[in-house]
Amino acid sequence: MGDKVSPIEALSPASRAWGEIGERSEHPHWSMVVDQERCIGCWSCAVICKSENDLPLGIWWNRILTDGEALDQPNVVRGGALEMHWLPLACQHCENAPCVKVCPVQATYHRDDGLVMQDNDRCIGCRYCMIACPYGVRNFNWGAPARPTPHETGMVAARAVGTVEKCTLCVHRLAENQVPSCVWSCPTGARVFGDLNDPAGRAATLIRQREGYELLQEAGTKPSVHYLPPRRRNEL
Amino acid sequence: MSATTIPAGGVATRSANDRRALGAWIGLLLVVMAVGAAAFVYQFDTGLIVTGMRNTMMWGQYILFFMFFVGLSAGGLIVASAGRLFGVKAFKPITRLAVLEATVAVMLAATFILPDLGRPERMLNIFLHANLTSPMIWDISIVIVYMALSAFYVWLYARADLARRGSWLAFGTGTSERTLAREERAKGAMAWVALPAAILLHSITAWIFGLQISRGFWYSSIMAPMFIASALVSGLGLVILLALVLRRLGRLQFGDDLVALLGGLLGTFIAVEAFLVLAxxxxxxxxxxxxxxxxxxxLVGPYAPLFWFEIGVGLLLPFAILVVRRLRTNPRWVAAAAGIGIVGIFVHRLDLVLNGLSYANIQLPPGLPVGTDQGGEVAFATSYWYVPTIVEWLIVVGVLAFGALVFTIAVIVLPMQESEAH
Structure with missing residues (x-):
């Protein structure tokens, strides 16, 4: 990705240790586990994603949907109880990725570690991948990237007008053995980054124990991102 | 072409008045094309932000016109080649016109892909890095093959008459019995290739949409048959209109009985389309x-008027006209039905694009990032009201003018009327 130098080396040992990936198998399949029980819908991960990846105005790789009546209103469930959850949504890095299948020029492709990547130097901007993606996580650069400041903020190179971009699971940080920025920055620890090929690892264990689910499973996309459902509390 | 008279099957001697009208027509088309080209340069320079499309409605007018023109093309060629294959002699006077219409229409369809790309200058990547699992690659391949086929088909039909005129376009001057017999056999063989190619062309275009599980509205096995049915309606409709215009201009001769026959066929196609839509x-x-x-x-949402227009005006009205024998035998009524039918199919396809795309799959607030931050737009949306911008219209009308120009020149250069040489 870009020619920028990650400032990870400049971090204190404690900060580095905080963001370290931890145990992994020999051939990892990277996964994100999102705990809806813990998520408080603060949008911190969406905001740090914007600065980490230098997202222009109007572009969001990561956003938080509210499972409620409206953005700030809970659902009224049976018995008059109120319920409200959040669904942090970014690229699901599907194993059976519809975007990879339809891209006419192979600008969207798989890496061996399960990541779905986007080559912005090859993309012709036909937006077929956005049609094919059931999750709506792909963004198109409709105009020249606009920023609130004259400075580029990110740790990666900016993408050009007329191409599609999306979450890379902070691939530039993975190379430094650091978790994606949305993971270390989550104030409630609702995001766990890990290796699905390590059955004893934290991600795989959580998915097993907490009955983790895949978003829009009926589409058969086999996402690498898994969600841990909120536990129901029917009485106080 | 400096000749003022058209020999061999020639229909009329062009008067000075006609020449002036033709010059004005071509001038107008050139101006409209230039405006369209300027709009395209502006869009290329600024980005697709100048269109009405956004992340919540990522395809719009360009793709709509692409599939509409693929339909016009496939429909015309299916009618022409099926007529040939099944030995419908009555279709003969309009076969050339239908094949020419198909060729020009597929050229326009291919042109409409260009302004839809965010990076048109990288178009060659389609060939350099083709991804064979992409329906878009299948479609571009069949468009190219089909374009070559139909252009050759046009030439094949016109060659003998061109040779009689002594035109270099004939690539040879042979008009002997043997050459003509061989040509007849080639036309028959071409019909065998052109018919499946036309059906394949429009089926693959349907599969661009219909294979996407992400779009429940499109994800249906009926998409390809429905596209073929609507192609037959719009394609035959346009052939009828063009034939009547050319007859009025004295470039083509045929009787009203053929109009009635085509009208009946059009009515049948409309019934099939209506049946598939209902199913x-x-x-x-x-x-x-x-x-x-x-x-x-x-059925009841914000775009519902489009659907009810498509059913009421687009399908029922022309069918009601064409099913009445007295109206069907009147070319004016058939022309009206054909025109309404074409508009109906256009609205049908518009409805397909809008309803397929303008609603986010996951309908939780706040929805998708719209994709721009200018002009006080709301940053996120679960649904989006798409209106094409003036830039999109100028580009589309410019491409249409290009098509009209190619068609006009082809009608001048190529004899449309089959000569009664044998």
Whole structure:
């Protein structure tokens, strides 16, 4: 990705240790586990994603949907109880990725570690991948990237007008053995980054124990991102 | 072409008045094309932000016109080649016109892909890095093959007459019995290739949409048959209109009985289209669709007027006209039905694009990032009201003018009327 130098080396040992990936198998399949029980819908991960990846105005790789009546209103469930959850949504890095299948020029492709990547130097901007993606996580650069400041903020190179971009699971940080920025920055620890090929690892264990689910499973996309459902509390 | 008279099967001597009208027509087309080209340069320079499309509605007018013109092309060629294959002699006077219409229409369809790309200058990547699992690659391949086929088909039909005129376009001057017999056999063989190619062309275009599980509204096995049916309606409709215009201009001769025959055929195609539309939407609607379901939205949502227009005006009205024998035998009524039918198919396709795309799959607030931050737009949306911008219109009209120009020149250069040499 870009020619920028990650400032990870400049971090204190404690900060580095905080963001370290931890145990992994020999051939990892990277996964994100999102705990809806813990998520408080603060949008911190969406905001740090914007600065980490230098997202222009109007572009969001990561956003938080509210499972409620409206953005700030809970659902009224049976018995008059109120319920409200959040669904942090970014690229699901599907194993059976519809975007990879339809891209006419192979600008969207798989890496061996399960990541779905986007080559912005090859993309012709036909937006077929956005049609094919059931999750709506792909963004198109409709105009020249606009920023609130004259400075580029990110740790990666900016993408050009007329191409599609999306979450890379902070691939530039993975190379430094650091978790994606949305993971270390989550104030409630609702995001766990890990290796699905390590059955004893934290991600795989959580998915097993907490009955983790895949978003829009009926589409058969086999996402690498898994969600841990909120536990129901029917009485106080 | 400096000749003022058209020999060999020639129909009229062009008067000075006609020449002036033709010059004005071509001048107008050139101006419109230039404006369209300027709009395209502006869009290329600024980005697709100048269109009405956004992340919540990522395809719009360009793709709509692409598939509409693929349909016009496939429909025309299916009628022409099927007529040849099944030995419908009555179709002969309009076969050349239908094949020419198909060729020009597929050229326009291919042109409409260009302004839809965010990076048109990288178009060669399609060939350098082709991804064979992409329906778009299948479609571009068949468009190229089909374009070559139909252009050759046009030439094949016109060659003998061109040779009689002594035109270099004939690539040879042979008009002997043997050459003509061989040509007849080649035309027959071409019909065998052109018919499946035309059906394949429009089926693959349908599969660009219909294979996407992410778009429940499109994800249906009926998409390809429905596209073929609507192609037959719009393609035959356009051939009828063009034939009547050329007859009025004295470039083509045929009797009113052919118009009635084509009108009856058009009515049948409309009935098939209506049947497929009913079969599709009844199946989707009957189980009691969840709130916000695409079919429910289509029937009663903000775009519902389009759907009811498509059913009432686009399908029922022309069918009602064509089913009455007295109206069917009147070319004016057939022309009206054909025109309304074409508009109906256009609206049908518009409805297909809008309802397929303008609602986010996951309908939780706040929805998708719209994709721009200018002009006080709301940053996120679960649905989006798409209106094409003036830039999109200028580009589309410019491409249409290009098509009209190619068609006009082809009609001048190529004899449309089959000569009665044998």
């Amino acid at each position: 599709e939407y009844l199946t989707a609607f009957y189980p009691g669709s969840p709130e916000g379901d695409a079919v429910t939205r289509m």
